Amino acid sequence: MISALLAERMAYIKASKIRELLKITERPEVISFAGGLPAPELFPIQALADLTSRLILDEGYKALQYSTTEGYRPLREKIAMRMEKVFKTRVAADEIIITSGSQQALDFIGKVLINPEDEVFLESPSYLGAINAFRAYEPKFVEVETDDEGMIPEALEAALKQAKHPKFIYIIPDFQNPTGRTWSLERRKALIGLASKYGVLVVEDNPYGELRYEGEILPAVKSLDTEGWVVYLGSFSKTLCPGMRIGWIAAHRTLLEKFVLIKQGADLHTSTFSQMLINRYIETQDFDAHIRKLCQVYRLRRDAIIRAMERYFPGGVRCNHPKGGLFTWVMLPEGMDGTELLKEALSKNVAFVPGASFFPCTPKKNTLRLNFSNMPEDRIEQGIMRLADAIVSLQ
């Protein structure tokens, strides 16, 4: 009776069977490459503990009260400066709104932009959390062929030409979730050219960009945008801690105004306390040194997973070599099914996310995503050995 009262959009929003399967990864004997968790032992706990009580004592009235929808101004200014320093953007604090994690930014993008049947262009594969957030607004997803340097411009242009109501191109150009791939500078430039030519927006989701373990950080797509086509999403979840839920959107003022209206209706504003705490952290601590430390630890873990995969996986299994971020991507031989493999793997106490769910249109079943940021090297090696066993026993 009650379920007859649900809105029609709920038909598109379903519980994930994979998520159900993965519930057993909470057992300590399971080595899980499935999540996307940062390493908790790297959270700057002592610094945050010292700052929190001082913050409440110094500014309790403000830190605990309602605050503005746009977000805490000093934090927005620091974000604008950091984006410029690291990713070469030129964004004013006024062009930034603080969100409750960048997942909220994804939902707002759907709400502000998507009419049913509008085309949303995605890398193939793309981030599941974005796909799910957009799906509630009933777009038509268009997967664009993507190689190790990003979307293939000719494929993107062909897709744009065919589209009836092209709305935006969603990309994660740095250390993509799920593949770990990074777009080349040339592809970034080509993308901006196409966005401008076809009058569509680019949504640049960049939660991992600062976590680079080799090579130079590339300029953000947003930094190449002189006309306001790029909506940029950032987050402190991977660089500081996720539990505070602080992300942001940087966008053209026309759009930013709309995000502010939507946020008013969605949750009024993000936790004042969390915003002020992160602001204080950046103000008083050496954030660059913290990022260097994260990169050091994660680099070793990335090296460990690559080494183990090369050593233990049978021939015919290909894996990606990510230059940063939290994930790597595995292609099994044609005909193998990641979901079947997961069942086998779980029986051997190792877990991962099958790749199929990252393709909204045409799943490649012989793929999987592995996270390497959340456990030490010896556990990574042991997990990959188990996974190799599972692959072999399925062949």
Added chain:
Amino acid sequence: MISALLAERMAYIKASKIRELLKITERPEVISFAGGLPAPELFPIQALADLTSRLILDEGYKALQYSTTEGYRPLREKIAMRMEKVFKTRVAADEIIITSGSQQALDFIGKVLINPEDEVFLESPSYLGAINAFRAYEPKFVEVETDDEGMIPEALEAALKQAKHPKFIYIIPDFQNPTGRTWSLERRKALIGLASKYGVLVVEDNPYGELRYEGEILPAVKSLDTEGWVVYLGSFSKTLCPGMRIGWIAAHRTLLEKFVLIKQGADLHTSTFSQMLINRYIETQDFDAHIRKLCQVYRLRRDAIIRAMERYFPGGVRCNHPKGGLFTWVMLPEGMDGTELLKEALSKNVAFVPGASFFPCTPKKNTLRLNFSNMPEDRIEQGIMRLADAIVSLQ
């Protein structure tokens, strides 16, 4: 060019002109009855400061990490117990999801339930934040005639009979925003009867229920519901502090599952840290004593505003006597316009919210909402004197 890319629903979501007018209330010489802020001097700052740093030191890995979408289990258990103790409900922890303030709950209700043109029934007038949150999902609002005891059952039944796609009845039965009115027990029972008879949901929004300054707390509508029709919204914003953004939904499991799916896409979960902090506060402090203190202070302020209105307002102005909460409601003589009065009032350095915007269909222009929780009695008296002057000079 960019604005051509907006989703159609954005046509329903507009910046409020009143909000623009009220920006000047930030000037210290303005006495503002416009907001809905709790008194910051009553935040338990020392207790929260002591608890925060301990929390991070004891449980930093958990407090700063990603957590479950449903929310922190010990907090959900405490909420279930408190609801039972205070409002006589019988809700299990499993039937509760933590939201980022109850504003987020309102947005989720729209998303999970409303198809375009579905009828949503509201008290006349009703809470603006709810109207705005629902509006994004394009319902048809139906204002139901309401007196000092709540919606008039005959009027509600007539409206339900006429409706094409009746979806839910949204009410604030305790110390309503904007009027301060409280539903009688009889009306609560009649409401449940009608919901069941017509197969529509009731959304019971109860942020103020614990803040009662006279009489006995009435059982929540949820407590009278044996069939699962009531979706209950709660919040710590008025009883503890708003800056942490912690609210909740208690609902039938069929609906709760859907709220969990929507929250996954909307922001993954609410700040782990904020949830654990409030949990610890309830665990270690005397929350009842804190509520008693709030009631003591707010009762004096309510008494002050009523006394001042009776003393200074000219004849023909009627005002409500709220038994709790943060607001009172004023009816000006027919023909007077609250928005015109606001302009006059601002020139005399006093502010309020004109009542018209709380009526989604047929605005009564001769009304206004006054908040009394956010300033001491002498300032309240001075503000009401200024407002009385403004009324007189407009007559």
